[in-house]
Amino acid sequence: MDHQELARLAHLHHPVAAPLADDTVSALLRRAVRRGDERVLHLGCGSGAWLLRALTAHPQLTADGVDPDPAALTAARTAAEQLGVIRRLGLHHRAPTDFVPPHRYDLALCIDAAAPLGDPTAALTTAARHLTPDGTLLLGASFRQHPDDLPALVESITTAGWLPVHGHTSSRTELDDYAWSRTGSLTAWALEHPDHPAATQALQAAADQRTTWLREDRTALGFVTLLLRRPAATD
Template sequence: MDRQELSRIAHTHHPIAAPLDDANVAALLRRAVRRGDERVLDLGCGEAPWLLRALAAHPGLRADGVDTDAGALTTARTAAEQLGVAARLGLHHRPAAEYTSPHRYDLVLSVGATHAFGGLLPTLAAARTHLAPGGLLLLGEGYWQREPDRAALDGFGGATRDEFDDLPTLVDKLVAEGWFPVFGHQSTQAELDDYEWCWTGSLTEWALDHPTHPDAAEALARATAHRNGWLRGYQGTFGFVTTLLRRAD
């Protein structure tokens, strides 16, 4: 089954493709969008839920989203048209590392998408090239809440210990690169669990709703394997933090 299609189905009931609830998404956007006339760039935007919310709330805001998933961008475009914000949203189908723009941005987002640049440090470097002076970066990244054991690593798709840091080490790395957290939100265990129940549940429901579809058995197997990896492995070990960052310069 196509990985992007699977991900889209799995996010049916959780449009933000990261473990954050609506209230915390709104709170982070309130802190990140300060004037309302900002230019905003989302590197790895998916269906662009962050941008759509910001555009709907601020009629003077303009935004660009970049993603390699054409289907997600089509969904974003349809939603933007329905919301009446499409004229202020540019959607770019390409690897984030290849995105260039004639202007800089007041706010850059990378939420659950540092893999688009091959990790945290290259993501920070890329964000810096896109940011206007005084701009902000909203970064959502995983971390280990406690030392991962074998079951947690295996459950997380065969992750390695060094794929994530603990939270203090992650913050130290940000500061060492010249990025200062001015706000942040650690996803609660309820948000993390809700995300996993939505992900595995939506995929399960799709498989049950389409029993004759050639991908149904695989979708059910993937949902089951993911749920087992989470419940028997990384639940309580994997965490997620979304920080609003500013540079000293």
């Protein structure tokens, strides 16, 4: 079982692939979608949870999702067909850095709990290429639970020319729920499929992630989601 399949199993019972509660996801989307007819791009969309919510809530909105995992995109397409939004959703099987957009977007999402700590540079650069001048970026990033780390992260973003118009720092409950959901989903799948060739691998992955979370990351890591815009260009 490869990393992508393990990740899909780990996120079976969590609303999105990030430490955000269901209500938080809804609130962030309400702030991000300003008009309701936006063109939306999600870089690293996985099974499309964010885009499906936005498309369902806004009948005039259109969206594109980009992800290197074909099985996740298949799940996104199936869900979109069931929800009746597939005609407004484009799905692209490639790495986000290789995506060549057909047009500019009003809103881009880059919310990756596994992104390099404190290094949003690549996401900011990629989003800037794909957004309209007044477009909005919803960026999620991990940071170290050190007094200087979150300020330094935000400062690096503002130095790159982006300004936060809204933000959410994941709570201890959200962080714990995400960790327990990931490891629990893997464990439950392995227990329910004891004869599967990957059952032992899934149990070991869950144990490793659980140990790392409880012994290291639980007190060391945080997660912030920022809604970002750029000032209008001046001559």
